[in-house]
Amino acid sequence: MLGLALLLPFLAEAKSKGSSVIDEDFFQTTATIGGKITSKTDGLSLPGVTVLEKGTSNGTVTDVEGIYLLTLRGEKAVLVFSYIGFESVEITVASQSTINLIMEETSQAMNEIVITALGIGREKKSLGYSVGEVKGDAVRNVTQENAINALAGRVAGVTVNQTSGVGSSTSIVIRGATSLTSDNQPLFVIDGVPVSNSLGNMRSMGGRNEVDYGNQISDLNPDDIESISVLKGPSAAALYGTRAGNGVILVTTKKGRKGERMVVNFSSSNVFEQPVRFLDFHYGFSNGNRVGLLDERSEFWAGIPLDQGISAVQWNSPVGPDGKRIPTEMNSYRDNMKNFLEAGVTSTNSLAITGSTDKTTYKLGYTNMSHNGLIPNSDLFRHNLSFSAGFDITEKLKLSTDVNLSKSLSNDRPSTGNRGANAAESVYSWSHVNIADLRDYWLPGQEEFQQRAPSDNMDNPYFIAYGINNGFVRDRVMGNMKLDYKWSENLNSHLRMSYDTYAENRETKIPYSYTRDRRGGYHLQDINQAESNLEFLTTYKKDVGDLNLSFSAGANAMNQNFRDNYMGSREGVGLVVPGLYRISNIRQDGIAYENSSSRRAIYSVFGLASFGFKDQLYLDLTARNDWSSTLPASNRSYFYPSASLSWIANYTFNLPENISMLKFRAGLAQVGNDTSPYAIIPVMGNSNWGNLVFNTYPGNLLNSNLAPEINTSFEYGMDLNLFNNRITFEGTYFYQENRNQILNVQGPSSSGFPTRQINAGMISSRGWEIMLGGSPIQNANGLSLDVNINFTRMRTRLESLTDGMDFINLWDENNGGAQTFVGDDIGNLYSRGYLKVEDPKSPYYQWPILTATQGTWQPDNRREARVKVGNFNPDFIMGMQTVLRYKKWNLQASFDLRMGGEFQSFTYRFGGSNWKSELQMNDLIPGGLYTDAELVALLKSDPGKYIIPKNGNFPRVGGYTEATGGLPNPLGTGINYDGVFIPGVIQIAPGEYREHLGGAGTFVRPASTQFPWSYNQQVTFDASFLKLRELSIGYDLPNIKGISSTNVSIFSRNIILWTAANIGIDPERAFQINGNRQGDTANVFRQGIELQNVLPWTIPFGFKLNMTF
């Protein structure tokens, strides 16, 4: 099928060549014509303008000076001048021999065509809903390895989060999360092909070896993108049905254009990444958990003071002539991370050929990307081969096809989990060990058997980086073939068959002596996914007087298949022979294996009616009915409608001339949503005990009467353009209600079913989106400045659940987490409660009540005692793009601001508890520097600062050494000034307290034991940040012989300018993708929690060259 599609255009090409030979025999060349073409805006010449003799394939393109010369064939020739972004012009040649032309830029706002549902191009002004648009050129200067990243900060209402470095998953959420169970990712449609993408592409094979294999949309080649449309609300997306509940991202790839000569485009870019900002770990003390003790097996950095000339026997101390180890000086190695990481290099090379003959258009492109990661040995490669062609079989019948082949692969993806195979984290294992000494990671003579590390309970980072390999190969084909038939001027039909499939093969190798899998491991996983769609659509268009009518009707059949096969060593079993990675090298009773498959189908019919009146009033109506295989027969069919209205008021009234456009719009829509396959009837699970396989009854209670989820939304908006469209404004208010949510909720396990699928509840979200654009500078000598600002504020609320449930748990960690009660906002973050004085009349109101035996905080585990410490959603987000052009130069910048919201950093939970973080040392109140009386006075002078726990700090008094205010520590062994106590009160009788503020009766304990480990509030921080998403400078090179245009740019990306938390953690990465976690409702990803995302911030530097021949 696809083979035929590939062949057809070449046949067509051959045929057209044949006929052109005949043509030349027939017609005598009559005349030549030439001229210069300039732009009205800046008066500069326009290179690359297509000049075509109408009705023929005879044409040319202007050179760098804007000059063209064309030999005419016909006698009554008409020339068509066309150029992207400019109004096309037709001029009859008559007797002229020179035609100079000043071309005018397309009036962007008024006639801009945007691609809407089902690939229908519409004038933007006629739409009753908001569509975000990003043009391929807007991101031309900057190379992104994942196309989605280019959307960050560019479209109001769209939030983009990349979870880690290059190759990791990127989440995109439109208008906030509306579903609590899914990953809320929009549907991606590339050239009409719905393609699969999900965030759950994470798997842990082997002990704590969590690897993010990247989401599948990264297979799309960013260089192929012509434009991206973001269909935000259900109004825009209603025609896509079930899967459009989270919005739709329509990607149109570059194609050949009619009348265009053959153009070869080459581009090449290199991006170098350098780490710039690290965690604030102190490197002041060696491993060990009391001052003066070196213990290389300890996770604490609370041992011998470093860089003080103190010597000790270390793991690699030399052996003297007497056979004894010689103590060596203890120094800190603050640059370990910098020295461990390699420069990240990403090279992308791309070659594309586009062109046309009189009956065909074609494009053939090849791109390869290769990336060497910051973590040594990590990499990522991608090859994309794309082909698209259009062929006019007859005047009425057109065939077009797009085929994308991609291969993504890596020899080693870095693991990102917690305290396992995360190489970056293990760099922070030892403060006193020089990373360069770890470079040889095998014990001599014990290669593949025993790693070489300062202690046997922690891994050498080089061993993780080079020894543990998580490879994958993903082969993907996305393609479609479309037949268009024009029955008459008014009636069109098309039939499109599309297919998207990939096979991903993963292979994980873990050598002997990995601390979480001492005997190593070997794992294989193969995933296959395929989706096919067959779509038919007929459109009838007619103008009746002032009325423009258009009706469409169509049908679609979708089929999905999924298969997952896994085989590997069981935990702890590992390999028989070290270093041999084959399944046959695993003990037979130690092989784990599983496979599963699933299918899903949705059949649909849909219709669309558009009414336009006098180019000023537009009404769109859509209707769709789906039949989904995943729902029970009685509820399987669901219908949903949408309506939208657009009114161009300045055409109706006589408004001042400065108002170029005033438009009001409103949209109302409903979208249904089905569920995943096999979600209505339970089957038995399988488990094993040795070789005995047995059945288990599932604890997740399914619902055999599931009805589809219904998402109802409306939006209103106003667009206002002023001063000849130099200032543009778009404002939208939206409201969505997601009812009948198909939710996996937790229930009491004593009911036998700790989770159950409910089909109830309602989540509402509402928000504002504002876009403001302007061109404050636009002058004749070529200087122009464009600024676009977008602003989004939204809130999502849990309006109701099912009977008896008042609460859902998005994720749960350390008796806190993201939990929402009915009536509250989604995203609230909680921390475990502690006993505190509740009586507002008490002088100790809000002070913590400490234990009478230890003087430490007492956990209060009651549900109502949990402390609400924030919400993971921002108050608002803002993006700004500016483009400054001067002649052949352009400077582009894109900023992204997030204000408000909180996140919890579990990196700092571990880092603080292990006494590594500088932050928590600095937070200690240096009690030892005061007398007892002074200290009491100080603490009581501001209890809110010195006594009462707050976000980011539970107050503690003392220090680690005498000089830093440490207190004499009665439990010390020789070293007596690392004492710390917790300020608060101790209850002596109900309602009666004694102060615990130092002096006699105060429980002083070693500093390193006094970390509020049980309270997430300690590590809750403000998530606000400002990023410079992109900064680039481009230059169009002067004419080079044979090359029609050359553009070079340098750029940088994702520069974090400011974070409110200021702890070296990117708040955007407080976003954990997990496999299923017991107890979480949204088990795909956890928002608002950051865990061991310890890769430093980087400033990439890129260089890109674009050439067109």
Added chain:
Amino acid sequence: MKIINSLHKFIIALVLLTAISCDSLDEINENPNGISPTNANPNFLLPAVMRQAALNINNLGYGDMAGTVQHTQKDGWFTGHNVYEWGLQDWNGWYDILRNNRFLMERAEDTGLDFHKGIALTMKSFLFGTITDLWGDAPYTMALRGDQPGLENEFPAFDSQEVIYEGVINDLKAAAQIFSKGNNSGIIAQYDLYFKGNAQRWHKFTNSLLLRYYMRLSAKKPDFAKAGIEEIFRTGVFLSAADEDVVMDYIGASMGDSWPSSTDFDAGSNYRRIKPTTTLINRMLEINDPRVPVWFKPVHNQWVEDLKLTTSIDPFIRENGVILPGRVSFSDLVYVQRIAAGNVYTRHYNPALLGRKLDTGRYVGVPAGLENPSAYNLNPTEGQQVENQHVSQLSDHYKGRSGGILKARIISASEVHFILAEAAQRGWNVGNAQTHYNNAIRFSLQTWGVGPGYEKYITRAGVAYDGSLKQIIEQKWIASWTTATESWFDYRRTGFPALVPGNSSAEPVMPIRFTYGNNEINFNSKNVGDAISRLEVTFGGGRGANNQWSKPWLIQGTGKPW
């Protein structure tokens, strides 16, 4: 035109192709990944219940319960084990087993397999019994019905312990009735992980559990307990030999099916953290208990009192009496090799200069509830992951994966005979207390492979029966090694052995129950609230009534254990 014609054909073919490939939507949604519950064979469900029940009970008895009754202490990650900072404790794992068990019962009834029903009744009682023992009131009559309509099923009410124990005993009686017929038809022996389909052994197990639960009620319902125990004793059907102990063997292939502290899977950190408690080991050393070397290992390095020493302690260790300069310790591995090669390691200290005594024994335990257990006995390599050369570890058996003494133990002949000894000691009509006591000890020694030591041991002062309940329970406490949960329940009922919590415990008395977990508090808050209101608050009230020191029904008004 030709092309058009062929295209028409092509379109027709495409539509046909789609029509054919459009399976019925019902068919598409048939799950191929598992068998339907309606076809489940009851045999295939047995391991789902029996395996997890045995694993859970062993994880408790060798885990935090061993710390609670002061069999062991941990010197890293120790707050739960040593000082009962348990936080909230969910029971999801137990009710998960019960869900499978309920389904086993239904399938057994549907298929008319009585023997399987007997197993389901026994396991139901064992599991609910354990739940109420640990937590107190719990959902019982309304439990496990979440798949029935109605909020009362979705959010089950809690029953009082009294109701649960009554149900446990009734179900066990019903199961005993079934097993007494000796009919095991329908069983596939390998799926019965405990008894391979032996009905008589199931009968003994069931009756032994009855003895356990009657005795549990001895304070609250003495007459009922007495009558029940006397009745079982009359039947003579209960565990009465060490090889009748109800146990499950480990497979030893991977982490999930091996002994929990097996060093093959975690580089030994779980094993290394566990240390004997002075409370247990010192008492056993006093009575020269032959089980000591089975369970424990001598210290790598013994302290030696040396009044001639001019410093308070040797800065370095001595190998065969000679100081090794610069050496404060070896790693565990090196010690084991060198000691096996015949070397002896010591360190000298001068108590007069140090100002206190160190433990100079060959076997050294850690006192309960220390603030920093890893520092105990002047450990030079203090830290949460480092071996303490001056404190005993568990014997090398406990590094293994499976086999030998590594079994998940559910109930033993020894326990049963301690129960009978206690009943007789109370004057109930179940024979002679001393006979049962002696048998209980004999079975225990046999279980731990030191049966030949029985004759000497039983006559030893402190071991020879003195007629007291205290002594019976103390011996039962020793015999409950790795099944410490039962010992905790005995302590709660009798106050023996008189355990005292360590200094760093948040309260001055031992804990007596598990707290209700987050799962019920979050999602069944009204019902769990009712149950919490029925607890008797004693200590730890600042944390609310749902704490580990509040008394549940079973010990309310008994004056025990404190």
